Amino acid sequence: MTDKDSSQKEPAAAAESAEAALKTIIDGFLHFHREVFPQQEELFKKLATAQTPRAMFITCADSRIVPELITHSSPGDLFVTRNVGNVVPPYGQMNGGVSTAIEYAVLALGVHHIIVCGHSDCGAMRAVLNPDTLEKMPTVKAWLRHAEVAKTVVHDNCNCATEAESMQVLTEENVIAQLQHLRTHPSVASRMASGQLFIHGWIYSIETSEIRAYDAERDCFLPLDGTLPTPSATPKGRF
Ligand SMILES: [Zn+2]
Numbered sequence: 001m002t003d004k005d006s007s008q009k010e011p012a013a014a015a016e017s018a019e020a021a022l023k024t025i026i027d028g029f030l031h032f033h034r035e036v037f038p039q040q041e042e043l044f045k046k047l048a049t050a051q052t053p054r055a056m057f058i059t060c061a062d063s064r065i066v067p068e069l070i071t072h073s074s075p076g077d078l079f080v081t082r083n084v085g086n087v088v089p090p091y092g093q094m095n096g097g098v099s100t101a102i103e104y105a106v107l108a109l110g111v112h113h114i115i116v117c118g119h120s121d122c123g124a125m126r127a128v129l130n131p132d133t134l135e136k137m138p139t140v141k142a143w144l145r146h147a148e149v150a151k152t153v154v155h156d157n158c159n160c161a162t163e164a165e166s167m168q169v170l171t172e173e174n175v176i177a178q179l180q181h182l183r184t185h186p187s188v189a190s191r192m193a194s195g196q197l198f199i200h201g202w203i204y205s206i207e208t209s210e211i212r213a214y215d216a217e218r219d220c221f222l223p224l225d226g227t228l229p230t231p232s233a234t235p236k237g238r239f
Helices: 011-039 041-047 097-108 123-129 138-157 163-182 186-193
Strands: 055-060 078-083 113-119 198-204 211-215 220-223
Touching: 011 041, 055 097, 078 097, 097 113, 097 186, 113 163, 123 138, 123 163, 138 163, 163 198, 163 211, 186 198
Parallel strands: 055 078, 055 113, 113 198
Antiparallel strands: 198 211, 211 220
């Protein structure tokens, strides 16, 4: 979490660049409202009163990850929850936004898939590796304790030679850890047991746009390249 922000600029320059950033966002909205929306009015009319998303997508808040873009999805297709580090707190530890969204997606919307998607160059993973950088961010530090399990697994089992290698292994282990946390949620556990819900662990590369998916049977990440069988993080249903 070492990214510089505009608060480090001179106040006048910061105000100017903040104003320009907001203008760009509003101009973008106006373009959408006037040009894009009319072309898809039928879709939005259909979505006005109901949603039946294909999947729940849990990913990092990082601005470079755009779930709808990388899955070529439309409005209404994905039920998205984002947070720093694509974290899923274990059930019962925190009745916050992620747990609420999971319960709603599974029980109210009846989604059949939950995808936990980490990514390359994740600031949250870098912070987990270098906790000193979080000294002035107590809330981020507290949140990322849910990734502590991944850090310990890497620390105890991996002789990573470089920070890049540590980052890659930690990012993978974090996705696996969050999938395990996901399974502690009763709604998820129950629907998985009956074979109605499938969970997936992905890692998206910002530089290449490739995705690697966790395969529970082979216990490794494999390229998501359309070859069958698709890597799956879901054990067989028991009922
Ligand atoms: Zn991230």
